[in-house]
Amino acid sequence: MEHKHHGHCKEESGNSCCPCHNHEHHHEESPKKKIIKIVVATILLISAYIVEKKTALSTWQLLLIYLIPYLIVGFETLKEAFEGVAHGDMFNEHFLMSIATIGALCIGFLPGAETQFPEAVFVMLFFQVGELFEGYAEGRSRDSISRLMEIRPDTATVMRGGVETVVSPEQVSVGETIVVRPGERIPLDGRVVEGESSLDTSALTGESVPRDVAPGDEVVSGCVNVSGVIKIETSKTYSEGTVTKILEMVENANGRKSKSEAFITRFARVYTPVVVVCAVLLAVVPPLFSGSFLNSFPTWLYRALMFLVVSCPCALVISVPLSFFGGIGGASRKGILVKGANYIDALSNIGTVVFDKTGTLTRGVFTVEAVHPESIAEEQLLHLAAHVEHFSTHPIGAALRNAFPDEATDGCEISEIEEIAGQGICATVQGRRVAVGNSKLMDTVGVKWHDCHLSGTVVHVAVDGEYAGHVIINDTVKEDSEEAVQRLEELGVGKVVMLTGDRRETAEDIARKLGVKEVHCELLPADKVAIVESLSGEHSGCLAFVGDGINDAPVLARADVGIAMGGLGSDAAIEAADVVIMDDKPSKVADAVSIARRTVSIARQNVVFAIVVKLAVLLLAALGIAEMWSAVFADVGVTVIAVLNAMRTLNVK
Secondary structure, three states, X not given: OOOOOOOOOOOOOOOOOOOOOOOOOOOOOOXXXXXXXXXXXXXXXXXXXXXXXXXXXXXXXXXXXXXXXXXXXXXXXXXXXXXXXXXXXXXXXXXXXXXXXXXXXXXXXXXXXXXXHHHHHHHHHHHHHHHHHHHHHHHHHHHHHHHHHOOOOOOEEEEEOOEEEEEOHHHOOOOOEEEEOOOOEOOOOEEEEEOOEEXXXXXXXXXXXXXXXXXXXXXXXXXXXXXXXXXXEEOOOHHHOHHHHHHHHXXXXXXXXXXXXXXXXXXXHHHHXXXXXXXXXXXXXXXHOOOOHHHHHHHHHHHHHHHHHHHOOHHHHHXXXXXXXXXXXXXXHOOEEEOOHHHHHHHHOEEEEEEEHHHHHEOOOOEEEEEEEOOOOHHHHHHHXXXXXXXXXXXXXXXXXXXXXXXXXXXXOEEEEEEEOOOEEEEEEOOEEEEEEOHHHHHHOOOOOOOOOOOOEEXXXXXXXXXXXXXXXXXXXXXXXXXXXXXHHHOOOXXXXXXXXXXXXXXXXXXXXXXXXXXXXXXXXXXHHHHHHXXXXXXXXXXXXXXXXXXXHHHHHHOOEXXXXXXXXXXXXXXXXXXXXXXXXXXXXXXXXXXXXXXXXXXXXXXXXXXXXXXXXXXXXXXXXXXXHHHHHHHHHHHHHHHHHHHHHHXXX
């Protein structure tokens, strides 16, 4: 999903392929077949060269000898060039290579010109070697992402009429019971109803430590059952499950181009035709002013052919997208799912990181720490608070219900439930009007309240218009939250901010523990959007918002980069965010920034290296100093080096 963001950080991009290099070749050859062709053509080229030096064959006879290795190794390239011309896409690398090599084969027939048969075959041969390296690098990048594709389950064993039936996961409905044995992949999201086991979640989270599950635990598709047989009651259809959401996200990631890729695509559309025109002018114009067109034309034609070989921008249009693709693949190995190369760009330019507190820096698992009754007994205070929060999905409501487990079975009637956003809930319990919430709710219902000396979230309770006391609820900080803040500061992120709906004392206490210097507290959901908007203009660079993806969708969408703590199976996270951290570790935000910066740095290295070498050899070719061999290095050699450099993005420490 595309959001409206600051222009300098996000860029809309389409799926158009670069005209100079189309990765979806019409005739994809297997690496083995390509290697065989290269080896055979190399042997025949050496043989032809020996024949040329040892015999006195005519130019036509030599052409026929050299055509054999040329066509063996270059037939597919010539075919691609012809099809490109037929489809109106003539300015691609296959066309440039075909024109340059055919010209080199023909130049020896001009008056006073030397034959260039070995050079023509070698250019085509080395071009194929470059494509072999490119295919290998692309394969490595795709493998790192296709590792995620392995999470796609093939079958599901479902219980129907007391009988186990193996079906496609798409044929299983919500509420059915499936059986998963050791070694099998969980096909659908659901809840364990029978059995205990350990789950391997590494394909989703990048973490190798198994996760233990027992009856009542939620499980998600894509995990591998390690030890025991478990039965799962499905909670989602296959199309709505975690596996499908992740696969859709990964498959669509390549469609969102980085600014570098988008620029190179536009650049190549203009650059390649200009190069062809310049090559024609280089071949024709100097001989016109030389005094003898026919004598000087072969020399300038040779230089023009070298110019064509050197100027092919495939080093850029291959290595830059490959760098970003590799960066996305490397991040996925760490359990960081990036939805597109444009977000790699934005992550590399992060200036401000805003963390939501609950569920992001903290576990979001609240427990009752203290009960301070005023006008009623402690048990009665918890009893009423738990009943009012009976239908609440908020973690604080769950903490109150857990503190009074008999609430669900004591038969008390609950009616007239009224939830006030950002304040709390009012309800009638057994005829008594009870308000449970923060100090703002107490002010709203006109009850005089007082604060507590303890640190934590204070939940006030009023009964029939009188203050009944309060409950202290605390959340636990995640083990790596402090590390996350420290590492972001070490990376030079200008500002780290924490947002929370908690009261000031609780918020500042946690901020102090984590080393967060700026904190905004007692916020409503709408307040978070306003604060993110105000922060976005304060620092150079992009703003990232990190939330748990459940109730932070508006802020995730508003930020330049929305990063969600996806956990296992948070649909909202996968839908709303640009980056999903699958294991809920805030320290992975720093990993994401590091990976993005390294990826962009490698892409820039390739751009600078390719342009500098090509300009140098182009100048030498125009002056007649460079030979065809140096032209081959400036094109294919530079491409191979750039591709190998781009492959470094896959290696994430």
